[in-house]
Structure formats: C-alpha cells, structure tokens
Amino acid sequence: MDLFFQLTLAGLAIGSIYACVALAVVMIYQATDHFNFAQGEMAMFSTFICWTFLGLGLPVWVAAVLAIGTSFIAGLIIERVIIKPVENAPVLNQIIVFIGLLMIFNNVAGWIWEFTIKPFPSLFPDDFGFKSELIGPHHMGVIALTLTVLLLIFLFFRFTRVGLAMRAAAANPDSARLVGISVGWMLALGWGLAAAVGAVGGILVAPIVYLEPNMMSGVLLYAFAGALLGGVSSPGGAVLGGLIVGVLENWLGQYVPGGSELKLTFALILIVGVLLFKPAGLFGRVVIKRV
Amino acid sequence: MAFLEVKGLKAFYRQIEAIHGLDFSLEEGSITTILGANGAGKTTTLRAICRMIRTEGEIRFDGQDVTGMATEKVVQLGIAHVPEGRGTFVRQSVEENLQLGAYTRKSKTEIAADIERVYDYFPRLRERQKQQAGTLSGGEQQMLAIGRALMLRPRLMLLDEPSFGLAPLIVQEIYGIMRRIRESEGTTMLLVEQNANIALNLADHAYLLETGNVVMSGESQVIRDDENVRRSYLGY
Numbered sequence: 001m002d003l004f005f006q007l008t009l010a011g012l013a014i015g016s017i018y019a020c021v022a023l024a025v026v027m028i029y030q031a032t033d034h035f036n037f038a039q040g041e042m043a044m045f046s047t048f049i050c051w052t053f054l055g056l057g058l059p060v061w062v063a064a065v066l067a068i069g070t071s072f073i074a075g076l077i078i079e080r081v082i083i084k085p086v087e088n089a090p091v092l093n094q095i096i097v098f099i100g101l102l103m104i105f106n107n108v109a110g111w112i113w114e115f116t117i118k119p120f121p122s123l124f125p126d127d128f129g130f131k132s133e134l135i136g137p138h139h140m141g142v143i144a145l146t147l148t149v150l151l152l153i154f155l156f157f158r159f160t161r162v163g164l165a166m167r168a169a170a171a172n173p174d175s176a177r178l179v180g181i182s183v184g185w186m187l188a189l190g191w192g193l194a195a196a197v198g199a200v201g202g203i204l205v206a207p208i209v210y211l212e213p214n215m216m217s218g219v220l221l222y223a224f225a226g227a228l229l230g231g232v233s234s235p236g237g238a239v240l241g242g243l244i245v246g247v248l249e250n251w252l253g254q255y256v257p258g259g260s261e262l263k264l265t266f267a268l269i270l271i272v273g274v275l276l277f278k279p280a281g282l283f284g285r286v287v288i289k290r291v
Numbered sequence: 292m293a294f295l296e297v298k299g300l301k302a303f304y305r306q307i308e309a310i311h312g313l314d315f316s317l318e319e320g321s322i323t324t325i326l327g328a329n330g331a332g333k334t335t336t337l338r339a340i341c342r343m344i345r346t347e348g349e350i351r352f353d354g355q356d357v358t359g360m361a362t363e364k365v366v367q368l369g370i371a372h373v374p375e376g377r378g379t380f381v382r383q384s385v386e387e388n389l390q391l392g393a394y395t396r397k398s399k400t401e402i403a404a405d406i407e408r409v410y411d412y413f414p415r416l417r418e419r420q421k422q423q424a425g426t427l428s429g430g431e432q433q434m435l436a437i438g439r440a441l442m443l444r445p446r447l448m449l450l451d452e453p454s455f456g457l458a459p460l461i462v463q464e465i466y467g468i469m470r471r472i473r474e475s476e477g478t479t480m481l482l483v484e485q486n487a488n489i490a491l492n493l494a495d496h497a498y499l500l501e502t503g504n505v506v507m508s509g510e511s512q513v514i515r516d517d518e519n520v521r522r523s524y525l526g527y
Contacts, residue, residue, distance in 0.1 A: 168380050168391050175378035178341065180366035180395035
C-alpha cells in the first residue's frame with residue numbers, strides 16, 4: 001500500500017509541473033485559439049537562464065526569481081515582435097511560426113549551453129525538518145510551490161482589474177476595446193505570464209529530468225495531454241488534467257507490465273483518445289463557432 | 292463648433308466603400324438619431340466614430356480630431372458605444388460586465404456607487420448580478436449593454452439599435468429608461484435605429500440615411516410629420 005501512495009504522491013508532484021505547462025498553453029490558447037508548440041522550449045530556455053544566474057554565484061531562489069522575471073519580459077517581447085505581426089495571418093502560418101520558435105529556442109540553447117546533460121539543483125532543502133517515507137523533499141516542495149503559484153494566478157484572474165481585463169480581451173476583443181481595454185497589451189501580458197508559469201515548470205522539472213535542450217519535449221507532450229484531458233477552454237480543467245496525467249503515468253509505469261516503456265505512448269494515446277471521443281475535455285465547454 | 296462634427300466621412304470594409312461622404316453634427320446634451328433601412332450605413336457610421344474601421348474624412352469630438360486614434364483612446368475621451376449585438380462578455384458575471392465598463396476609471400468608491408446607480412435604473416440587473424451574462428435574456432443583455440456604457444460616465448453615448456430583436460414591451464421599457472437617463476444625467480446620445488417611430492419620440496434631431504448618404508435631416512418633430520418619411524419609414 002505504501003508503494004501505491006508513493007507512486008501517487010510522486011505522480012502529483014510531476015503532474016503539478018505538467019499542470020504549470022498545461023496552464024501556460026491554455027492561457028495562450030484562450031487568447032489566440034492556437035497551441036503554442038514552443039511553450040516547452042521557452043520553459044527550457046528559462047531554466048538555462050536560471051542556470052546561468054546560478055553560475056554567477058547567485059543563491060538558487062534568487063536565480064529562480066530572476067529567471068522567471070526575465071521569462072515574463074521575454075514572453076511579452078516575443079508576443080509584440082513575433083506573434084503580433086502574424087495575428088491575422090492564416091492558421092498554417094501561425095503554426096509554422098510556433099514550430100519555428102520551438103526549433104530556434106532548441107538550437108540556440110544547444111549553441112549557447114551545449115547539448116550535454118547538466119545536473120540542476122533543487123530549490124528545496126534536503127530536509128524540511130521532517131521526513132516522510134512516502135515522498136521526497138523535492139517532490140514535496142514542488143507540490144507546495146506549484147499549488148501556491150496556481151492559486152496566485154487564479155486570484156489574479158478572478159479578483160484584479162487587469163485579470164478581468166485579460167479575460168475580457170481574450171473572450172471578446174471587440175467589446176474589450178469598446179470599454180477602453182488595450183487588447184494588444186493584454187495579449188502580450190498573457191504571453192508574459194504564460195512564459196513565467198512555464199519557467200516555474202522548467203525550473204522544477206530540471207532536477208528530475210536533468211538540464212539539457214531537449215528536457216521539455218516529454219513534459220510538453222504530457223502537458224498537452226493534460227490540457228486536452230481537462231479541456232482547453234478551462235484553465236482549472238487543464239491544471240486538473242495535468243495532475244491526473246502525472247498520477248496515471250506513474251501508475252502505468254508500475255502496474256502495467258512493460259508500462260514504463262509505454263509512458264510517452266500513453267500520452268499520445270490520451271491525446272488522440274480525447275480528441276476523438278471528448279474533444280471538449282472533462283471540464284471544458286463545447287465551443288460552437290459561427291462561420 | 293458642434294460637440295460632434297462629422298464631415299465628408301467615408302468608411303470602408305476592405306476595399307468596399309460603405310458610406311460615401313457623410314456630414315452631420317450634434318450638440319452637447321442632445322439626442323440625435325440616425326434612421327435608415329438595413330444596409331444604409333448606420334452601424335458603419337458608429338463604428339467609424341469608434342475607429343473600428345478604416346475611414347476618410349473628418350471626425351471631431353469636442354474640437355479634437357479622433358481619426359488617428361485607436362478605439363481604446365476614443366473610449367478614454369468619454370465615448371461609450373453600445374454595439375450591435377450588445378457585445379456582452381458572456382462568460383463574465385453581470386457585475387463583472389459593469390466593472391469592465393468602468394475599466395478606464397480609477398476610483399473604486401465611485402465605480403461601486405455607479406454600479407448601484409445602474410442597478411437603480413435596471414433593477415433586473417441587480418437581481419442577476421452574480422449570474423453569467425450569457426444566461427440573460429435578450430432584453431436583459433440590452434439593459435446590461437446600456438448599463439456598461441453608463442459605467443464610463445460617458446460624455447457621448449453611441450447606441451446601435453437598442454430595440455433590435457426585442458419584444459415591443461421590452462423596447463418600451465428600455466426606451467423609458469433611456470429617457471430617464473437623459474433627464475437625470477443629461478447624457479448626449481447618438482442613436483441608430485430601424486424602429487423610426489420610437490427613436491423619433493426620444494430624439495431631438497434626426498438624420499435619414501439611404502445607402503451611405505444623408506437624404507434628409509432636421510428636428511425630430513418635422514421629420515415625423517413629413518409625408519414621405521411617414522409613408523416609407525413609419526408605415527402609416
């Protein structure tokens with residue numbers, strides 16, 4: 001029974017990282033109707049920036065906060081400089097821009113920091129003052145920190161003036177302009193926030209998967225699976241979806257013979273399955289578009 | 292100079308010219324209506340003032356040229372637009388819709404007081420304040436759209452067919468409230484309508500639009516008594 005709880009808690013920890021990336025993906029999806037395929041690579045790049053700050057001798061928390069801040073500004077700039085010009089371009093052009101960003105970030109990271117695998121320190125101490133047989137200190141810290149971050153984001157969107165304006169701009173840009181909201185800046189802010197949340201995910205997953213330019217490819221796939229499972233129209237759903245995928249992944253690896261080899265396949269099966277049988281996801285709305 | 296002065300206004304949807312050199316003006320504190328059939332260019336005129344489409348010609352609001360401005364800047368000048376189709380933020384609550392209307396304002400206490408004021412005009416919105424706006428009836432959404440515009444404390448209100456798609460009793464109710472708003476706030480309004488009868492009852496001045504041109508203008512009373520207008524627009 002202990003093994004089951006261990007697996008579940010570790011699954012929740014990794015799932016909360018998927019949840020961060022899934023939320024970043026959904027935030028941008030809500031505003032643009034597209035998946036940002038580069039979300040994972042942006043998070044990887046943020047983690048490398050954090051690593052660079054660490055190399056300068058900064059304490060790990062300072063480096064993390066600076067890297068997250070840098071990511072926020074970078075996300076904002078990416079929207080203004082690269083995404084805004086293709087805002088009204090055909091869907092295919094936009095998707096190509098996203099894929100282009102993915103490859104650029106991947107290659108530039110390899111060029112600057114090399115493709116060798118690097119160990120990355122945990123933000124959390126080895127000992128919180130108490131030990132648990134069921135969950136390690138890093139996983140414990142991951143769950144606590146991601147839940148805090150997700151809660152703060154929820155409060156921001158739910159209760160602040162700018163949060164409300166961002167929701168309004170994503171849902172109904174014309175009406176948003178008519179009440180005086182600068183829709184373009186709200187979209188840029190959304191990209192900044194998504195990049196920052198993604199960075200949190202990257203920094204938390206790096207101690208587990210090690211730091212290298214391809215470290216997010218698996219994570220992004222699970223995050224997509226989580227976002228789709230929860231429902232791309234529902235930020236809360238995407239977070240729950242990420243958690244569910246993390247737990248299922250761990251159970252699969254332990255209880256299904258050969259399951260540990262099939263983890264990525266499982267994510268893809270989940271993606272295809274949701275798209276085929278429940279495109280709106282578990283918590284999403286069915287979106288009807290007038291054409 | 293008039294409060295709103297429009298000269299030689301042309302507006303375009305892509306390459307197609309939808310209005311062809313419109314001239315009109317309105318005075319502060321007045322209610323002016325633009326009447327016309329479907330496709331006459333009424334909505335386009337309002338969208339032009341709010342810089343939602345490409346235009347040529349002059350639009351001056353309180354002496355200021357607005358043609359180079361972004362929509363959100365025009366709103367900051369105090370022009371509130373109640374758009375065609377009401378522009379409801381359907382997933383937000385009634386109260387959030389009203390808060391969005393006050394987005395450009397700062398004082399929280401004033402905003403809270405104005406929300407109460409809107410609820411006083413539209414008691415039905417108070418009953419539904421926590422409800423998702425998309426679940427409201429058409430009439431309630433129209434009330435919400437007007438309430439949202441009031442939240443700007445507008446100097447000029449643009450209203451695009453507030454009667455559209457509503458039952459006659461609801462239309463009466465909404466126009467009654469608009470009259471009260473005019474009496475107690477003195478808000479300047481530019482009202483676009485297909486329902487000429489009810490618009491002429493409320494407005495001081497009227498312009499008649501046909502396929503992108505003004506064909507007649509004057510005091511509402513005079514327009515209403517005109518033989519031709521009566522036959523083609525009022526139907527009696």
